[in-house]
Amino acid sequence: MTPSTVILIIFLYFIILFAISFFTSEKGDQQSTSFFTANKSSKWYLVAYGMVGATLSGVTFISVPGMVAKGGWGYLQFMMGNMVGYLVIAYVLIPLFYSKNLISIYEYLKDRFGPIASKTGSLFFILSQTIGAAFRLYLAALVLQIAFFNAFNIPFFISVLVIILLIWLYTFKGGIKTIVWTDTLQTTLLLLAAVWTIYTIANDLGLNASTLYSTIAESEMSKVFDWNWQSPTFFWKQFMAGMFITISMNGLDQNIMQKNLTCKNPKEAQTNVLSFAAVFFLSTVIFLSLGVLLYEYAGYYDISLPTKADELYPTLALNYFGTFTAVVFLLGIIAAAFSSADSALTALTTSFCVDILGMNSTTSSNLKRKLVHLGFSFLLFLVIVIFKSFNNDSVVSDVFKAAGYTYGPLLGLFTYGIFTKKSVDDSKVIFICLLSPVLSYIINLNSETLLFGYKFGFEILLVNAGITILGLSMIPKK
Incomplete structure (x- = not known):
């Protein structure tokens, strides 16, 4: 595939995204309301379908097919x-969040424990999401660097x-309303790439x-199944980890x-x-x-x-399956990367504006919100450049895994808030939340x-949450 073909594909792809952004963006005072909540008017089937692409991401698009050999x-x-x-999300969290008419879900922590708990939850999310989004976009940027930018000696x-x-240009006005529609396009391209590659083979x-x-x-x-309890892929370890990681990370x-x-x-x-x-389960089977x-x-x-x-x-898609399949693959990897990065950028802006700055959808300043959006765009740029400076994929991957501890x-926090009625000393919440990942990491190492001989996998998350719950129980409100 020639560099000119690659740039043409990227150009046409973004023209479509800009068109979607233009038609989904509100004008005037309604911009912030639409940016944060899409005016509560999204069609559920569009959201459901579009979320597949955002959840799979570029990491899944690349990694899941490669992991089957091992x-x-x-x-x-x-x-x-x-x-x-x-x-659990559908029947516990959704009713809870809707009943409180939340913009940011971390507002719940403010109602339940206090403002410091809310800001703590938001900051942990911001840290995780910044590193995660940067990591996914970093992988996609490396592919595009090889496929196009290197040919013109562009750093x-x-x-x-x-x-x-x-990404900033097509999300800064429309926000989540635009993302719902762009995710639909990106999911289609991502799944099309996988299905077409299967057909080609x-x-x-x-x-x-x-x-x-x-x-x-x-x-x-x-x-599929592994029943060796000492194995990292032991069924119950994977099953329980899958359940609680979904509750936490979704x-x-x-x-x-x-x-x-x-x-x-x-x-x-x-x-x-x-x-x-x-649909997500079926998509994983396809990959x-x-x-x-x-x-x-x-073979x-x-x-x-x-x-x-x-x-x-x-390697196979770009070098062995022909030009058309290479084009479809490139569209898939671009869609996978941007579907997670653009929604992450919007979510980071929302959480910071609502939880840290105390803005809301009706009184917020469009200018302030746009400046925050621009700031997080620049932050993603810095983190990706720092990743590249490591010049070591294993280091970058370790940083990404470490972000999962947050x-x-x-x-x-949410478990203690939902399933108990006890109050806590809000001023000490942040110290408990900082200590629990550190202790979890030490336990994991040893x-x-x-x-x-037991070795933790994803289920270290439960240890982390358990330490947090224990710590919260030890700081009751006086």
Whole structure:
């Protein structure tokens, strides 16, 4: 694929996004209301479908197909837990947040515990989301750097600046209302890339529907369940982790919940969450199937596998499947990256404006909100450039994983708030929330020694939340 083809694809893609932004942006005084809440007018089926792309993200788009060689379909155990987590979101969190008419979900912590707890929850979200969004956009920027910007000797920081500027331009006016519609387009492109690649491989290997199914089902890489309790992919570890990570990183995440709260009423929001969960599960099965077929294709043609599993899909799509499939793949990776980055930017702006600055949808200043939006755009740019300066993907990945520790305090705060009626000393909440990730990290490092060979995976989140709950119980309000 030539650089001119790549730039043409990117240009046309952003023209469509700008058109969506133009038609979904409110004028005048209604801008902030629309930016934060989309005027509570989003169609639940658009939100549900669009959230698939934002949740999959560029990390999933690249990583899930590559992981099947090592972990098989074990990731599906995690997804089974996700489904239970979405039930909790639909029937516990959605009614709670709608009953309080929240803009930012961390306003609940202010009502329940006090302003410091609210700001603490918001700051933990901002830290997690900034690092997470920057990491996902960093991966996409590397692909675009190789596919286009290197051909013109454009430095990486310039290419990142251009990408973030484009995202800022189509989100700064429309906000969440624009995101609901752009997510729909981006989900379509992301799923189209996976389905078309599967079709391309099947056609090249001479597989019909029946033999395609048997090739995937009979592969050793399609193993789902692991019942070894010491294994990192032990079923109950994955299932429980999937459930609580979904509750934490979706139900207690402003990025995701802001979209749910744009529906007209709680019933439509619940329908949205359950529909999204079903489509998301099916989408994951598609990407796992794609992973099996990518390895089958590489084996059939004796193609040397890249050293990193994450590079498998990009390597084959850009070099072996033909120009059209390469174009579809490029659209998919762009959509996957921007669907998570643009919504993260909007959610960060909302949380900071509402929770830190005390703004709301009716009295907020459009200028102040736009300046905050611009500030977070620049912050994402700085974090991505810092990631690149590490020049070590494993370091960047570790930073991304470390950001996950910040969801433990959020889970602990909301759990304690919802399931107890006890008050706490608001001034001490932030110290408890800072201490719990540190203790969790120390426990994780020494778990094999302390727990007879047991090694934590995603479920370290529960330890983190448990420490937070214990700490909150020790600081009752006098």
